[in-house]
Amino acid sequence: MEEEKDLVVLTKYIIGEASDDEIKFINLWMAEDPAHKALYIELKALWHGSIFYDDHNRIDVDRAYDLFLKKIEKPKKITFIGQLRRFKVAAMIAIMLSIGGLIWLTVGKKQDTKTKFSQEIVVSKGYQKKIILNDETVVWLNSASVLRIDEGFGKTNRNVYLEGEGYFKVAHDKNLVFTINTKDYTIKDIGTEFNIKAYPSESVFETAVMEGKVSVEGKFTGTDKVSTLFLTKNAVLKIQKDAIQAVKPGSPTKDAPIVVLKNAPNIDTYNYWKDDVMVFDDISLRDISHELERKYNVSIEIKDDSLNDYRYSGNFNKVPNIEKVLEIIQETTPIIYKVEGNKVTINLKAKNAISK
């Protein structure tokens, strides 16, 4: 019978055993009647499904879940996984006075002293540096950063001054409190590991605590009142300096200047920069460009204002040069870029431009 013959050839086609002539035949056969095409789809789906015969291809969910757990426990070994997306409103909640005793405020006076430095370590754009202080504290400094060491460091104090970004593994010394002064805030540590991001020209100040406890002292309310926040392990403090206004305790604001994450889920990503992994967590393209400028020692001009709205979450794992970074960004964002020497310009790609 005609139908049976068709089915034989169709089966061969589905399995991948059809000759070229038979393939041609099937294509015509499917074109002549939609019911033929429908039958093909049904049988093909059935063929795919029939792999689940007996124990041959049993799906072991428990094992899959175990493998999954193992995968997420590993530090992120990544290339690019994020994508740029547009945000209308970034809703963040301010936690100034927190319950649970994890963070509390005390009020004090900020000491104003003229400090003398014995040493100044400068890290230029495009570089990073790891140093060990004379108390055995280890410091990694990111691009475009300066660390100044107090004259009396190791003797009467453990004071340093940071501009830029540093990851600190502070050696324990119960007599001398390790103190990091930045432009707006002072961080005091009690024997721990934490990352501080305090570029004077940036509007964001950020501290992430990996181990132990630190205190951050400064002005948090837009008045001249100086107060102190205490952060413990896995806490992240992020401050939008230019957006600080008087915040009433307990009232969440739409664009809060201060955010404390009590239990940041991936605290280690805050120091990934020292292993050449750039981590972006919901960052605007403009802020990313500042980071790229420092890391690759280029200047970046974003010509189209609308591009500054794009926000991005993702990692760049050991990307060797700025061109590669831009290539990656271009995969998910409509940009056109030009690199001339160490000058980069980024433009918005026109909607009807020919894309690949």
Place this chain on the structure above:
Amino acid sequence: MGIENTDAEDVLAFESLFKTHYAKLCFYANTITGNLSAAEEIVADLFTEIWEKREQIQFSNATKAYIYKSVYNRCLNYLKHSKIENAYVDYLLKNDSNNLFAQTPSYAYDEKEISKEITLAINKLPEKCKEIFLLSRVQNKKYHEIAAMLDLSPKTVENQMAIALKKLRQMLKHLMAIFF
């Protein structure tokens, strides 16, 4: 970003989501891609992404649809980048928003039941037919190899394979109805 620092509640909710949907998603992804290991990888990757975004995602009734849609898109991506060329891939890629698999399938069955149904149906095939079918499907033997192994004519093998598919379609109509 391991589990130790996450609320126990979050972990339990996620584990429940994973274990409820994983196997069925693999079946779904395998139906589209025709490649079981690719299907498992696609599903595992999706759950990893959900885990990473868990603070932003509200688990709700819409989650199942979201999960299936995500797997669906990844499967299409997989097909796009594979070198497979046939009318099935063509159909999927050309009608990516309104083909039979684009909607979330309404599974009444769980993976064990699916597997059981398929096994039962195949075992119900006439003996020779079943033997030929399994050599092809499970052992990946070519028609001419099967013919040689069982001392049959190639025509017989061809016919029997067609009969197998026809009978299986009949027996598993209710199972495939989740799609059709």
